[in-house]
Amino acid sequence: MSVIHFVLLISRQGKVRLTKWYSTYSKKERTKVIRELSGVILTRGPKLCNFVEWRGLKVVYKRYASLYFCMCIDPDGNELEILEIIHHYVEVLDRYFGSVCELDLIYNFHKAYYILDEILISGEFQEPSKRSIVRSVAAQDSLVETAKEQTGSISNILAQAAK
């Protein structure tokens, strides 16, 4: 039903970093899907297609540093578009966290979920404007958390120092 059936973030070692299921999968199926797909995707060579046909569906994946972002779509979907949706998500994550890295996603996986919820809703791409996504997530944060700002500044200082 949905354009995107699920979103998976898997590390190169096969550890799951984020899962979001838009179509209905039982717990057993979920485990199986993750096991099967990480087996297929993590072993693919670097120069091959970013698409895998899998159980009559298609999985579009892209690797950013040590993380694989995977989205599963119907066979008639536009794979290049999905690649860009993944990229869009990564760009928003980057803008939100400020040079995002895997650790950000590990420790703040709930934030990654909130951002994903602004980009995709029930498996459909809903917001093409990066600015409004970040603004809306930030609005939620600022309303409830003042602490974030402080940590943000600490990481900024460190980032400056690192330069």
Next chain:
Amino acid sequence: MEQLKTIGRELAMGSQGGFYQSKEFLDLVKSIGEARSKAEEDRIVLGEIETLKRRVSEPDIPKRKMKEYILRLVYVEMLGHDASFGYIHAVKMTHDDSLLVKRTGYLAVTLFLNEDHDLIILIVNTIQKDLKSDNYLVVCAALNAVCKLINEETIPAVLPQVVDLLAHPKEAVRKKAIMALHRFYQKSPSSVSHLVSNFRKRLCDNDPGVMGATLCPLFELVSTDVNSYKDLVISFVSILKQVAERRLPKAYDYHQMPAPFIQIKLLKILALLGSGDKQASENMYTVVGDIFRKCDSSSNIGNAVLYECICCVSSIYPNPKLLESAADAISRFLKSDSHNLKYMGIDALGRLIKISPEIAEQHQLAVIDCLEDPDDTLKRKTFELLYKMTKSTNVEVIVDRMIDYMISINDNHYKTEIASRCVELAEQFAPSNQWFIQIMNKVFEHAGDLVNIKVAHNLMRLIAEGFGEDDDSADSQLRSSAVDSYLHILGEPKIPSVFLQLICWVLGEYGTADGKYSASYITGKLSDVAEAYSNDETVKAYAVTALMKIYAFEIAAGRKVDMLPECQSLMEQFLASHSTDLQQRAYELQAVIGLDAHAVESIMPSDASCEDIEVDKALSFLNGYIQDSIEKGAQPYIPESERSGMLNISNFRNQDHHGASSHGLKFEAYELPKQTVQSRIPPATLASTEFVPVPEPMSVRESYPTTIVPSASSDAESTELKLRLDGVQKKWGRQTHSPATSTSSSTSKKTVNGIKQVDGSNTSNSSTWETYDSRKHVEINSEKQKLAASLFGGSSKTEKKPATGHKISKPSSHMVEKSHVRKSSMEIASEKKALVHQPPDLLDFGEPTVQSSDPPSVDPFKELEGLLEPTTQLGSTAAAATNSPDIMGLFTETPGGTHNKDDSDILSSLSKQPVTNMVGGATSTQVAQSSKGPNRKDSLEKDSLVRQMGVTPSSPNPNLFKDLLG
């Protein structure tokens, strides 16, 4: 440097943990990260689950702590463990007043619960309340939950509020409300059918995000009922035009493309609306042509839009100019180095050849390259393309290839698919029956258990019926060759059940027909089969029936029957079988053997599986018996039509599995070929579990010949799955590839080879071509050429040859085409200019200040400023400049590193994408900018020039997809 950054980050994390994540959680994540095996990880997580179980049930947990526990539950669940004990706490959390806590609760429940979970009913009330909240963030959180959790039953509870929210002042809320309504429509169209007009209304929302979101439900609505939305064609076209002309706010640009995601959605909708509708399609030609020209084919997103354009063009009423642009785009995809683009090119080619089959020719070598590519994904896509372009001229090559591939893979899902495709193609285009049988044998051998049983029935029927002509010798030759091949195959160790059934049937019918094999040899083989596959009842049943036929034929021919000892022991075993079906067959066999030659011949005539059997439909010979029974108080016979549900006989195998337990005896074995089964053995006879010899020979004759014929049942079913023999060449022997090659090459010769006009017979021609071939090309190329010729040969007029010397005529023809393209593109350009001056009709999203509707009028420097603005242009020049450590990260990253090393910047790979910007700095950006718009024409000209020279143009941006580090 990298090290320092990592340390800094961990420090930042630590301090962050002090605010809202405990040390415990950080330790958990860390220990899981360091776990060396899955078992160790599981142990840690199970420990964590125990801790959490204890903690969440403690009284008076502070909210902040509880929130953390819930997040830890989410984490545990994400790792694949069961956290269902905590679901109720997540549900409770959604009731909280604080948005911070509530949001966590909503996040957790949307991740935990599927729409059919029992706990959802406990959340509906909260959702209702939250949808009415005056804080729009609360409303948004609730709407997110609505999209995931509300099911068909609970839709009415929230529907009124969601509809009210469509007019909410905040665009974020309107957008989510639209999506929620869309979700309702998907779950239960009837519940929101009266609200569909809202989607049309929201299409005119003045926020582009809301308009874009509305396209999702509209796409679905249009795909279910095209005709009710034809009136929107003009609106969609006008929106698309405005989007393409950059009238949306800059925030919607993505990698310098104006709102590409919205463009793609619109193109998808237009493809549906224009399908088979000339009038609607004519409205779209201009704008689609515009987008074709404006698309930046050097960026991934540009190609995504281009691909969608091709899909649209191949769906709407064909337009020659657009088809040409589409073909151009496809050839660019196929020539690219990127596997992704090749894949899209193959897919697009598959769409376009439905309309213009001739475009496949110019890409034949590219297609064959893809077919032989090590990348499985690409290979499968190419097989899909081949499947779409199969004709009777190339079916042999294609099916051979498919079968080779089928044998080589292990993935059952795909194996099934490709096997059924092979069968379908073979049935549709088989050049000869013998070839068909060969192919079927291969399919059965390697994917036997994956194919439909009907396929086997069809093949039986084909062997039995032959060609339906009077050519008896050909038929018997076909059968003997089938028997030969099957006896040979029986030597293989493991044969799929379906195939064995087929083999048994054929051996029973025709094993001894040509006198080549003795009855004892065949019966020996059959009992071997029954023994070797002793746990497959169906195969055993087939084997027994086959044995019976062989013996019957022997008796009828007047020969003495000596049952082999192994057959005898087999029969004894079957007579006492638990399967009533097997038992009955064994008893029947016993009875037949005891009869005299005359009786046997009439009940089991040789080669009669296709004969029509004369039937006393009224079963008048039984009248006396029935009369007696009724007088004794038996129930009268109930006609078949009134006994519905009892006779589900479509699947022989199924019936057999349930046979023993349900009604006991099978019905379908008594079904008569080519007749509607009105008269069958009266239930009185069938109901008894023993074999009841009916005294009158007439009825015996009726029942037996039908047991021979499993194909009888297939006959009834297989109307849709028939081998199409009409229009197919009827000749013997496997058609070799060479004739096809020679004909195609000879035709191509005339057009291709401008120097040497070869006229003459096909054979001489083909030989010249062969020598020419071997002289000019390396071995591999000639192989590919041949393959290409046999694949594309059927329709091929021009044969593409890599040899430069002989290419003269082809490029020149290309040049003609090209100049035509140029002319047409200029025409479109002028048309477009005319259109630009038209006032925007329906919708205007343009920002009043932005004057960039017409690309030529864009001030490149202004554009450049926008580019350099660090906040908006992430990942491009600016980001690359300011975040230089990230770029460093790109070079220092070692893919083989440990966990810590992997934490290098994710975006480091990202910043590599706009390589032109990064390397060339501002100037190159400017060039890229100014080359847009009017200079498109120049590049087209250049492209055609390059083609005239016969040089493959180097792909426009080889740096695409370079972010795949490794």
